[in-house]
Amino acid sequence: MNAIVNPILRGFNPDPSILRVGGDYYIATSTFEWFPGVQIHHSRDLRHWRLLTHPLTRKSQLDMLGNPNSGGIWAPCLSYSDGTYYLVYTDVKSHLGPFKDTHNYLVTAPDIMGPWSEPVYLNSSGFDPSLFHDEDGRKWLLNMVWDHRKGRNHFGGILMQEYDESRRKLVGPIHNLFRGTELGLTEGPHVYRRGGYYYLLTAEGGTRWNHAVTMARSESLFGPYEVDPANPILTSRHDPGLPLQRSGHGDLVETPSGEWYMVHLCGRPLKASRMCNLGRETAIQQVEWTEDGWLRLKGGGREPRLMVEAPADLPEFRFDEPAHGTGMDSFDGETLGVHWNTLREPADESWLTLRERPGFLRLRGRESFSSAHGQSLLARRQQAFAAEAETVVEFEPDTYQQMAGLVYYYNAKNWYYLRISRDEELGKSLAILTCDRGVYGEPLEREVSVDGWDRVYLKLTLDYERAQFHYSADGSDWKAVGPALEAGRMSDENAETVRDGFLLDQGFTGAFVGVCVQDLSGARKHADFDYFAYRETEEDAETP
Template sequence: MSEIINPILRGFNPDPSIIRVEDDYYIATSTFEWFPGVQIHHSKDLRNWELLPHPLTRHSQLDMLGNPSSGGVWAPCLSYHEGTFYLIYTDVKSHIGPFKDTHNYLVTATDIRGPWSEPIYLNSSGFDPSLFHDDNGNKWLVNIVWDHRKNKNSFGGILLQEYSAQEEKLVGSIRNIFKGTSLGLTEAPHLYKKNGYYYLVTAEGGTRYNHAVTVARSQSLFGPYEVDPKGPVLTSKGKPELALQKAGHASIVETQDNEVYMVHLTGRPLPGSENCNLGRETSIQKAVWTDDQWLRLEDGGNRPHERVEAPSLPEFTIKPVPETEDFDGEGLSIHFNSLREPMSEEWVSVKERPGYLRLRGRESMNSNHRQSLIARRQQAFSIVAETEVECRPQTFQHMAGLIYYYNNRNYYYLCISKDEEAGKCLYIMSNDRGDYDEPLAAPISIEGWEKVYLKAEIEYHALQFYYSPDGENWTAVGPVLDAGKISDDHAELKKGGTLLDQGFTGAFIGLCSQDLSGRDFYADFDYFSYVERDNETQISHKTEKARYVAQ
């Protein structure tokens, strides 16, 4: 029996929406403030997945300048009907406090690889929008309604409204079809039709350790919806021994042989911790329709499994992602992302100096606007990232280097700068829930160095920076830092019961440059390498966890 090893989409890939089009499977996941918007992965066997070109690549499709950290693209929904792909997404402009500004849009394409259309505005009543195509051709939008009023349920239920493809807008009356269960925080609605019933699959309990998948059904689209009497179909709640935690936010697909699979969100905490620095990932479970027409996991339980029976489909072979980006091509790898805006020649170029990536310094890491930062997801617990940098800082306001980044209030940064005493130098910046620090007692002088090699080694909790004059002889920089702080779980900040900050993304590792003086400072990077030291798609997380603890 062949198996699928979870998670199938490692690293920050939350809120999965899955579809099948003939023999091809596609999953769309959230990207939040990272550009381009929405990750779409493709497979033919549900085991091996390749990243496709992103659908939201233009400023006209996604304008996130000024968006807060963990704003931007929440919970996309991918669907397909009569030759057209439909992608629904939310652009979240604010999410802390009683109000959430959530604008919902639709783009379409006849080819999953694009080009995708300009967006059609839908509504702003809440997030997690999803499009359902009924048998008669009618299309219906469902989304959570957000209620800002005090002493009300903020997750105010699931709204349903018809979408007119001809008029390109929502039409008709708005109905609240489901208020959720006692688990609360009802969100992430997806509608399906099967066995004479409409099935509403939702997430409940919040997207942390109480997360769950709830299924309800009705013989009428408009309800009332009856909740599965067995309770959540999937959850990790109360099961701390499981490697896959935070199980929830699911969608379903049927194979060519009518086998049922459910993709869902999970998180893998670091050993001895609740911090998931790889972010919220996507896993898959095998499901069945029971004799009484409920959707359940195949084993009859509701816990997520690390290993799942694979469908009887031919193996889908994909090319491995190159470990090193030499910046020798016309553009950058699709695994690189920027913050809030598209990459442009104005600030990032592989043409100005062929064979190098030039990053022109712009705003600080605190900025919600124009940061010159490109990075890729951390997708394994044990990695090494390395680069070589050439730059000529003229002031302490010029900086460039290697950054381990969660958001603009949580990061570690090994940077090259200028100091009045040390001259050209290296130092580390740290930001912990907005508390800025510099872990080195004094800058390290590299005066006279034309180039410097920088490296970050991450082994589960531990982050160690290094530098070198030649890329062969390395010296550790500063103390071992806590990689677990670069996580959703640590980023969340409350004071006196009031939520001040929250995060929904994951750790990124990459390159950046700042010019706080406005003197046209830039840095040239010769390469960027990202190496995963453990093949975690083949090795059980429990085994790795035991190995780490033993060390």
């Protein structure tokens, strides 16, 4: 079998929206508080994918300073009509407690590579927007509606309103198309027109272990919508042994020869801890239409498969770039590579520069990990269970309030940090700082002196459940530092905190590795990084 191996987008690439334009396939995924906003991957055979671009690259398009952990970009939707690419997305300003502040926007571009427009504000009634282009030329925005009232179904249904392109605004009445099935938590809507029906695909059951894809249809766009009697059409909820868990939030694409595929969100838990430190990923399944007009996984069943038959009409197409951006970044150019990310704001020469010392990344120290504003942190996704990250830093701190180093980061409350700082007795020193659900720790009994070292080499090795830091004076002779830490703690499952039945914290992202500098004195002390290497060491990434 000419097979596609799942997941096709590994490591924190959730909420996929797929689009075909000619012979090119694109998938847009959520980025939450990470900048630039929205990842767009590209393929020509549905098997091999590369990270192509990010459409939201300017603060005028996406201003996330102050956004909470796992706020920002939720569930973008990519579409195309009459020579124009459309992207709708939510910028979430709050998501804990009874209220959610969810602002929906639209940007457009003549080419997938841009330039992407300034945003058009749409509404704030809920999240997971999508734009449906009907055959008559009218355009309709869909999103779930959030109902904050006590005793109500907070997932209050799928709203639809017309978008007037000439006036650049929503117009006319708001329709509640579908209030969901008994699975509840109805979100992630997409509408398709096929034959005599409008099909409404939704995500239900929540994005954890009960996640699912459900389908309904109507002869009228405005409903009423008939629920598929076989719902859910995709889920992992009944079999905790499946390698692809948390399956849901789907979207459909048709190949030129009429084959149909569904991309969907999934997660791969580590076996011992059952935590998904790679975050929510994107997989693909082959689907087919039955004689009575319903959608089913090809081959039957509703459970996601690791191996899926590739389209017969699409020849294999491999990209020249290494998978997941693996390899060495020597910081020799004037711009950052496509796999790099910053928190909540674009990189700015005032705190991140490749020009001030050519061949080095210079970061100026700003705020701590606790801040939702000015962090000097540059990171990339962990995309394999067995991987390593390595860097070398030149840094001369004057005080213990100045720190720089290598970080394994999930969010502001969950991270491991191998940092260089200054100790009154040891001089320049090395230590590990940790934060687990907001509880701060320092696992070393005594810091390691690196006083007099011009350069300090730092490494993190990730081996499924284990995360181990190392340091070196020359980049060859490495010494482990500190205990092996639990890699699974950098996950949605660990971030979620419930007390007395109340949700106190939650997360939707995944683990990152990167470099950072803090200067809590306000002096903006800088550190120079000569390179950053990310390598994946597992031979078979199908299962953890």
